[in-house]
Amino acid sequence: MVRRSLRTQITTRVVALSVAASLLLGTALVVLIVAVTGQRDAARTAFRSQQALSLANQLEKSLLSIESGLNRYVATEQASFLIAVRRELAAYPSRTQQLSRLVSNEPGQQRRTRAIGESITDYDDLWASVLIDVARDDFGKARSQVQTNGGRARLDAIRRQFSRLFQRERAVIRARERSAEQRSARAIGLGAGGLGLLIVIAIGFTLYLRRSLLAPVRTVADATGRLATGDLSTRVPDERADELGELARGFNSMADALERGRDQLERANAELTRSNAELEQFASVTSHDLQAPLTTISMYAELLERRRGSRGPSDQDLELVDGIRDATQQARGLIRDLLEYSRAGRGRLDLEQVPAGRIIEQALEALAGAIQNSGAEVTVSGELPVVLADRANLSRVFQNLVGNATKFCGDQAPRVRIEAERDHDDWRFSVRDNGIGLDSEHAERIFEPFQRLHGEEDYPGTGIGLAVCERIVVQHGGRIWVSSSPGAGSTFHFTLPVVPSSTAVPPRVPERV
Amino acid sequence: MLRLHFRGRWATALAVLTVAFTAGGCDAGGADDDAATIGRPPPSNGPQIRIGAKNFTEQRILGELYSRALRAKGFDVVLKLDIGSSEIIHRALARGSLDMYPEYIGVLLSEVAEVRRRPRSTTAAYEVAKAYEKKHGFTLLAQTPFSDSNALGVKPQFAARHRLRTIGDLAKLKRVVRIGALAEFATRYEGLVGLREVYDLRGLKVVSVASEGRYRALAQGDVDVASVFTTEGQLAGDDHVVLADPQGLFASGHVAPIVSAKLLAAHGPSLQEAIDAVTQALTTAAMRQMNASVDLAGRRPADVAAAFLRARGLV
Numbered sequence: 001m002v003r004r005s006l007r008t009q010i011t012t013r014v015v016a017l018s019v020a021a022s023l024l025l026g027t028a029l030v031v032l033i034v035a036v037t038g039q040r041d042a043a044r045t046a047f048r049s050q051q052a053l054s055l056a057n058q059l060e061k062s063l064l065s066i067e068s069g070l071n072r073y074v075a076t077e078q079a080s081f082l083i084a085v086r087r088e089l090a091a092y093p094s095r096t097q098q099l100s101r102l103v104s105n106e107p108g109q110q111r112r113t114r115a116i117g118e119s120i121t122d123y124d125d126l127w128a129s130v131l132i133d134v135a136r137d138d139f140g141k142a143r144s145q146v147q148t149n150g151g152r153a154r155l156d157a158i159r160r161q162f163s164r165l166f167q168r169e170r171a172v173i174r175a176r177e178r179s180a181e182q183r184s185a186r187a188i189g190l191g192a193g194g195l196g197l198l199i200v201i202a203i204g205f206t207l208y209l210r211r212s213l214l215a216p217v218r219t220v221a222d223a224t225g226r227l228a229t230g231d232l233s234t235r236v237p238d239e240r241a242d243e244l245g246e247l248a249r250g251f252n253s254m255a256d257a258l259e260r261g262r263d264q265l266e267r268a269n270a271e272l273t274r275s276n277a278e279l280e281q282f283a284s285v286t287s288h289d290l291q292a293p294l295t296t297i298s299m300y301a302e303l304l305e306r307r308r309g310s311r312g313p314s315d316q317d318l319e320l321v322d323g324i325r326d327a328t329q330q331a332r333g334l335i336r337d338l339l340e341y342s343r344a345g346r347g348r349l350d351l352e353q354v355p356a357g358r359i360i361e362q363a364l365e366a367l368a369g370a371i372q373n374s375g376a377e378v379t380v381s382g383e384l385p386v387v388l389a390d391r392a393n394l395s396r397v398f399q400n401l402v403g404n405a406t407k408f409c410g411d412q413a414p415r416v417r418i419e420a421e422r423d424h425d426d427w428r429f430s431v432r433d434n435g436i437g438l439d440s441e442h443a444e445r446i447f448e449p450f451q452r453l454h455g456e457e458d459y460p461g462t463g464i465g466l467a468v469c470e471r472i473v474v475q476h477g478g479r480i481w482v483s484s485s486p487g488a489g490s491t492f493h494f495t496l497p498v499v500p501s502s503t504a505v506p507p508r509v510p511e512r513v
Numbered sequence: 514m515l516r517l518h519f520r521g522r523w524a525t526a527l528a529v530l531t532v533a534f535t536a537g538g539c540d541a542g543g544a545d546d547d548a549a550t551i552g553r554p555p556p557s558n559g560p561q562i563r564i565g566a567k568n569f570t571e572q573r574i575l576g577e578l579y580s581r582a583l584r585a586k587g588f589d590v591v592l593k594l595d596i597g598s599s600e601i602i603h604r605a606l607a608r609g610s611l612d613m614y615p616e617y618i619g620v621l622l623s624e625v626a627e628v629r630r631r632p633r634s635t636t637a638a639y640e641v642a643k644a645y646e647k648k649h650g651f652t653l654l655a656q657t658p659f660s661d662s663n664a665l666g667v668k669p670q671f672a673a674r675h676r677l678r679t680i681g682d683l684a685k686l687k688r689v690v691r692i693g694a695l696a697e698f699a700t701r702y703e704g705l706v707g708l709r710e711v712y713d714l715r716g717l718k719v720v721s722v723a724s725e726g727r728y729r730a731l732a733q734g735d736v737d738v739a740s741v742f743t744t745e746g747q748l749a750g751d752d753h754v755v756l757a758d759p760q761g762l763f764a765s766g767h768v769a770p771i772v773s774a775k776l777l778a779a780h781g782p783s784l785q786e787a788i789d790a791v792t793q794a795l796t797t798a799a800m801r802q803m804n805a806s807v808d809l810a811g812r813r814p815a816d817v818a819a820a821f822l823r824a825r826g827l828v
Contacts, residue, residue, distance in 0.1 A: 122593060126565070126596045126611070127596075129608065134601065141700045147696035148695060148696040153595065
């Protein structure tokens, strides 16, 4: 449980901050909307109140015109004046209702408007209509009633009511406008404050991210870089209890695992090197030590042959001696080749820039006897490059390849062709022959030491030559392979890296030997 | 702990903000000082009673007396004050704008019923008036003990100088006599018309003044004679002389409420009983005293009426 809550700590903070910011923004928006609505309502109320004022003015004027129409009617006794009076009297109830809708929705104002409506009704019921009735009967009486100023007094009272209504309405409008302004000012202040707070939160959040999240992440990233460049002892602080602490702990255990793996590898490697060296040593010592008894055996075989004259061994004895000498010879060859194989690809290379043609020349000289015996025709064609190589080793490679070509030749006279061509960053040398060839399934096997495809009696040799070639080529940074099919000859290829500033040197070997 | 601290901080900040915004959103709505409700007894089941009163002191007091007494009994009453003279207020009653108002019998006869012949007694006058109202769908309830008739008042010095005792003596003045009166006086029988007809006075000029201005006009010499009402407080002392009316031009000054018969029927006898109880309490002394309280002491008719009703146990 504790672990779970620790895990979600950063998430909780981020969510809490986001929610806080959203709430803040939302509240600021709501306050602003309320303020805007308030302003709009105030404007509407003001507009309505203006309408109310103008309607009230109309009503007042209408009352005055009723009164003056009445007076004229009574004074002139002309019924025509009554028409307008009656029209106005019929219109005021709807006007007072309209007025009550327009004045601000405040109890006092509504009450005042109602009172005005009642006063106007009274003016009609208790004065204007009554006076008209009186006048119909007796204009004289009506005139004397007009003189009592009963209507005028009522009108004055109504006008006072109107003026109180106006005063209060204006005050209400002013108060509402003021309140709306105050509210909007406050809202703007609060909105700005909220936004400011939001900015502060955002900045704080950024700083928090930098300090609490980015810095640890960067530490891990730097450590990863160091790890990648091989410093496996790199570790990061992992005391934090949150997700980043978990990341750091994960990194550290990964580095631990890597370091352990590397140590194991190094130990295994050292072990391998040591056992290899021991093996080499063993092979070298053994080969060398085997030479001595072989020499002794062959010497005794010689002595045995020489003593033929005095006591004379039989012909059968001589046959035995021959057998001993042959076997000894064979064992010596094996030991020599074993030694050579064990030395090949070991030790320091004596590298120099040397024209490949020169080395081939050297190799062919060494093979001159064999070439001559077999009647082989060796051709070197095309441009041969200058390569960076150990002269003796590379010569050995050519000797072995050309020697094989002259050896596995079948019935016809061997023809060998040596070429070199550029293949990207390598020089590819090929030694092509017209010999017996081999099955492609053996193409890999022939480069293993002491692997032979044929019997000793068919083709003499220990089967070490190609293994030696491979070791030397690989040590020079190249590779070696064969393409062949039975009866169609073989082509041995090997590569050597191009020497950056090397220039091709024309072969100085003779075209034919 | 760190986490709690973190949360606590933000919770506080949010709370502060919320409070601030809420406070900002609140509207300081102005309290309405005009709103006022007047406690009243539960209204009776019957229709509303619209009581009218004319535009002078005694009528205002009477209007208040009847309204308050009826309200106290649970009737739904609305009082319309300052309606014009009888010519106007009776028309308003007749056309249904009012349900009831207190009227002077003499004025009712002469100005509304247009009875020119002077009745022999107040009782006779009352009976004629009652019959008239009944014919028009109204009931004339019991009349008041007090009588407030029309009269002509002069300053004592003026009376002495011209040796005036009766209205007819005004003929001795060989010049235009200015009478300060309400405007309707000029067209009334119990006014200029009757003065000319009954007393054969010529050379009278009505100066139209408001009710409140009559005694002042007389005192300032703007008028020679004032149209007065006999219960007026100003007449209580020796400041004025009321001219005798031997011909009986100014008939009964007793007051009786005229009530819509339909309304009386709708409310049953309780309404009439309540009205009669007030009427019977209104003696000349009481009325004069109340008039004086308003006209001379400057009290409000409503207060005077309320005090009277309380004293008589009518509310």
